[in-house]
Amino acid sequence: MMSMSRWALDTVAERYITFVHSARSPRDIIYRKELEAMAANHSNFHLGLTMTRQTTGDPWWGFQGRLNEVLLPAICPDYKDRVIYVCGPDSFMKGVKKLVEELGFPMENYNQESFGSPKKKRPPSSQEKNDNSSVVAPNNNITKNNHVATPKPVTAPSNDTSYPVVFAESGKEVLCNEQMSLLDLAEEEMIEVESSCRSGGCGSCKVKKLEVDIRYEGDPDGLDESDAEEGYILACIAHPQGKVIIDA
Ligand code: FES
Incomplete structure (x- = not known):
């Protein structure tokens, strides 16, 4: 425009x-x-x-x-x-x-x-990852009596970690995978957080932090100095690194 x-x-x-x-x-x-x-x-x-x-x-x-x-x-x-x-x-x-x-x-x-980038797909949970990465070792599942034993899945290790995120105004607490942004989580939980660019540039998704341990994926250009001083963060590029409580 x-x-x-x-x-x-x-x-x-x-x-x-x-x-x-x-x-x-x-x-x-x-x-x-x-x-x-x-x-x-x-x-x-x-x-x-x-x-x-x-x-x-x-x-x-x-x-x-x-x-x-x-x-x-x-x-x-x-x-x-x-x-x-x-x-x-x-x-x-x-x-x-x-x-x-x-x-x-x-x-x-x-x-x-x-306006803005499309919503990112939710990353698979550790359980879903394990389900996808299961392999069955050959031959070990035949017992002496030719009974077929239940195969034991061998699972790939996962580095993903989830942290509790509290939406104080909505009274909801949910676990959030560290690969997921707080904005995506809010939308999945049907919690209203405004958004536009979804990449840290416009400031639409700013929410007030009450307790926060996050990392940004990208630069928070949409926040000015006074926003940051007042405790606002950009939900679209904020990923949890510990417990998070936000006013949403
Ligand atoms: S939606 Fe634009 S900064 Fe988050």
Whole structure:
């Protein structure tokens, strides 16, 4: 969306753009300064920001709440005469698509773009690994009386370790394989954690740690210094290395 908007403004294309950004809180607005500058400098670029959570110490006087049948026309009254492009987490895109469909938007003018890497497959548990790596040694299973003895599986050693992960708000405690990210675990347990890029870049999946022993798989670029100081971690690239308690 940003590159399309930059292109339209840089080439002085005759486009009237309403850029709607739904963020969790003001600190989560991506490209905030650039977007505000674009809106200030171009009369054909209108910015509609809405925050989905009330936060203390981070005041916001603009639109509040998720996009709905009231908010969308308030931000862009003539949206039915526009072409809509949507980008974001799957759940967000599904919600917007359903909303505009129900509002009677001409869907031939609706476009959406997947954002982020696909969800990783859950790594097999030690038990599943052992099941797959079992081999039966030949001949040892024939006894003196030609009875067939139960074959003893020879299993390959496993280095995987699981650690307890507590989702404090949901009141759930589950074991998590160290190869699995906390985001994948949360999704498997049907615990809501927002996400987009799934690679540490956007900050959507940040959750507050209460007790945490993790390693990151990748750089936590989506966290700024104050997030880290306040105890946030990025669930999409965080893997347990000991007991973990998070506020989710
Ligand atoms: S989903 Fe983007 S940083 Fe985790």
